Amino acid sequence: MLLTPTDIRDIHAELGTAEALVERRRAVYSAVVELVSGRSADGITPDLLDSPVARSHLGEVVVDVGRYRSEALLPLSRLTAGAPEFVSGTSQTAVVTDPDARAPLDPAVQYIESELGRHAAAAAGIRLLLDGDPGFPEAARTVLDGLEIAVKLCPELADDLLPHVALFAVIRNGGTEQLGSASVREYPGLVVVPQPSSPLEVAEALVHEGAHQKFFDLGVTCSVVGDDFHAAPSFTSSWAPPSAPGWPLEQCVAAFHAYTCLAAFHGCVEESAFAGRLHEFSLLPHAEMRAAELGEWVLANQRFFGPDGCALMSALAGCSRLPALAGGPTSVTVDRGGPTTVRRCGVWTLVAQMGEGIELFWVPSDSPIGDA
Numbered sequence: 001m002l003l004t005p006t007d008i009r010d011i012h013a014e015l016g017t018a019e020a021l022v023e024r025r026r027a028v029y030s031a032v033v034e035l036v037s038g039r040s041a042d043g044i045t046p047d048l049l050d051s052p053v054a055r056s057h058l059g060e061v062v063v064d065v066g067r068y069r070s071e072a073l074l075p076l077s078r079l080t081a082g083a084p085e086f087v088s089g090t091s092q093t094a095v096v097t098d099p100d101a102r103a104p105l106d107p108a109v110q111y112i113e114s115e116l117g118r119h120a121a122a123a124a125g126i127r128l129l130l131d132g133d134p135g136f137p138e139a140a141r142t143v144l145d146g147l148e149i150a151v152k153l154c155p156e157l158a159d160d161l162l163p164h165v166a167l168f169a170v171i172r173n174g175g176t177e178q179l180g181s182a183s184v185r186e187y188p189g190l191v192v193v194p195q196p197s198s199p200l201e202v203a204e205a206l207v208h209e210g211a212h213q214k215f216f217d218l219g220v221t222c223s224v225v226g227d228d229f230h231a232a233p234s235f236t237s238s239w240a241p242p243s244a245p246g247w248p249l250e251q252c253v254a255a256f257h258a259y260t261c262l263a264a265f266h267g268c269v270e271e272s273a274f275a276g277r278l279h280e281f282s283l284l285p286h287a288e289m290r291a292a293e294l295g296e297w298v299l300a301n302q303r304f305f306g307p308d309g310c311a312l313m314s315a316l317a318g319c320s321r322l323p324a325l326a327g328g329p330t331s332v333t334v335d336r337g338g339p340t341t342v343r344r345c346g347v348w349t350l351v352a353q354m355g356e357g358i359e360l361f362w363v364p365s366d367s368p369i370g371d372a
Contacts (some may be wrong), residue, residue: 005157024221027343031352052190096169146202150291181205211258222304262287343369
């Protein structure tokens with residue numbers, strides 16, 4: 001069953017509106033800063049909390065508290081240098097502009113280069129296109145135009161995904177022929193595209209990578225996978241080369257989610273003046289078939305999902321929706337002897353504490369928080 005953009009937006013909203021998910025995500029990062037710095041995070045603004053570079057560093061800190069360096073928390077404004085933003089509703093998305101952004105984003109570019117290198121030897125040496133480079137003004141304008149087209153063609157879906165995308169970065173042409181768009185999970189909120197030849201390429205990139213960014217925020221703030229998700233079997237798609245390795249569960253559900261969003265967007269494109277104008281490597285014509293294939297596998301492996309993952313996957317596959325049970329335990333006991341911070345986000349409350357590492361719990365706001 002092909003879902004409409006409104007269907008997908010409403011399914012997402014059962015776990016939390018885009019604004020609610022962003023609020024919870026910011027709460028996670030501000031709590032991490034407070035725990036590792038020992039200072040109140042009240043003054044930290046979205047300019048820092050939404051920055052892919054800052055979020056990347058704080059993700060490392062959750063794994064290894066000793067890595068924390070306050071100077072690594074680069075805000076968005078340091079990456080965009082005041083470049084024009086695309087604004088829709090309450091969300092703002094900008095293009096990486098400042099030449100000084102090259103160094104902090106280089107690990108993301110290197111990862112994309114290594115992935116492209118599997119398919120094309122010419123991928124070596126790809127670089128970001130930034131202010132002062134030939135072609136940058138036109139590329140940046142095309143990105144903003146593409147975001148506008150996405151909102152005009154498919155407002156329900158585009159406006160549901162945009163709050164999860166903070167930055168677009170453009171890679172200069174040369175060795176990127178196989179790249180339609182990319183995102184790197186270690187840099188959440190960042191979408192990378194090659195120099196776009198049309199705004200429609202960017203619109204598709206927003207839906208594809210925006211779906212991945214939305215899924216990341218759901219994973220941070222909801223119970224998407226179960227404790228034993230590593231025990232799930234791998235998945236091999238019918239469109240993968242024979243030698244390709246199988247996908248683990250997290251990659252499967254993220255791909256299923258993205259292809260479901262792309263299929264809905266393709267329906268909007270086909271009903272518009274842009275029908276028949278897709279780029280050579282567009283995934284839109286394949287999205288419905290791939291979503292269906294992935295959906296069958298996902299439904300057969302729901303025992304490896306958390307409550308929210310079951311609800312989300314069932315609904316996206318067109319099955320009866322299970323009740324959303326966002327968060328983990330219904331109550332939590334904390335050790336007040338260690339650093340602890342509590343963030344109330346509407347009906348859900350984040351409890352973060354630091355012992356040997358950082359532990360994060362989401363509980364209903366009316367649940368008890370006891371002392372150990």
